[in-house]
Amino acid sequence: MMGVVVLLLLVGLGFAVVAARRNNEKRLAAQREAELEPVRKLAFEDITALGVELQSLDLDLAGRELGPGENADYQRALDAYEAAKSAGDAIQRPDDVKHVTEILEDGRYAMACVRARVDGRPLPTRRPPCFFDPRHGLSTEDVPYAPPGGAVRDVPACALDAERVRAGAEPDSRMVMVGSRRVPYWQGGRAYQPYASGYFGHFGVMDMMFMGMLFGGGFDGLGDGLGAIGEGIGDGIGAIGDGVGDMFGDIGDMFDF
Structure with missing residues (x-):
């Protein structure tokens, strides 16, 4: 008889563990989706911004005879927009x-090359985008x-933001929501890395970027993630305990323990 009791107990434990694992996986999936949604939104805003800039460039080029270089760079920018979408x-x-x-970074550089060629200027040096808001274009x-x-760190900036910083004013930073606070995207936590x-990344300035992530919202984002994991583990343990307790109760009722 005890063998049957032990077997039933083990089966009950197995079901409890599986249920706890599934519950934890659902919580982690919900956490990942919650982290992804604002970053996805940010990316699509940047895609839309590139599309608007391409429309503006198209208007500026209307009626101009473009040479092979201008056409190649313009097509490269158009292809980048479609690829980004x-x-x-x-x-x-x-x-x-x-x-x-x-x-998007490649598309914006291609657009800068088109404008330089049309204006008869040398092609721009390929610098990183503006750190404060990459939509500002090349730094x-x-x-x-x-x-x-x-x-204090040296960061790439567009002309307007560089002027603001030198004047002691706040740069025009890209802001995102972290919990109930609006913070610059580089303080938004690991999801924005x-x-x-x-x-x-390919400009060799990611050490600066990753350090920036550690200020303010970066730790908040990490704390939220760890909190969700902790809640999932706690719920899992609770589910196992509930399962074991229910199993013992059922066995006690069966055998009048």
Whole structure:
């Protein structure tokens, strides 16, 4: 008889463990989706911004005779826009955003090359985008900047933001929501690291970017993730305990323990 009791207990434990695991997996999936949604939205806003810039460029080029170089760069920018839209539709996790922003960075540089060729200027040096908001386009210089509570670092900036920083004013930073606070995207936590990496990774400035992630919202994002994992583990343990308790209760009722 005890063998049957032990077998029933083990079966009950098995079901409880499986139920707890599924519950934890659902919680983690919900957490991942909650992290992904604002980053996906950010990427699509950047795609839309590139489309608007292409429309403006098209108007500026209307009636002009373009040479082979201008046509090649313009087509490259158009292709980047279409590729970014396709990559955006395929986003399944935050790491996928990196591919989108890599494409957008290339498209903006191609547009800068078109404008330079049309104006008879040398092709622009390929610099990182503006750190404060990559939609500002290519940076023109590096400026010393310190986030609140952070160390001073040289960051790439567009001409307008460089002027703001030198004047002691706040740059026009890209803001995102982290919990109930609006913070610059680089303080948004680990979910925004792929977004930044696509724009800045191949320029060798990601050490600066990752350090920026640690200020303010970066720790908040990490804390939220750990909290969700902890809640999932706690629920899992609770489910196992409930399952074991129910099983013992059923066995006690059966055998009048």
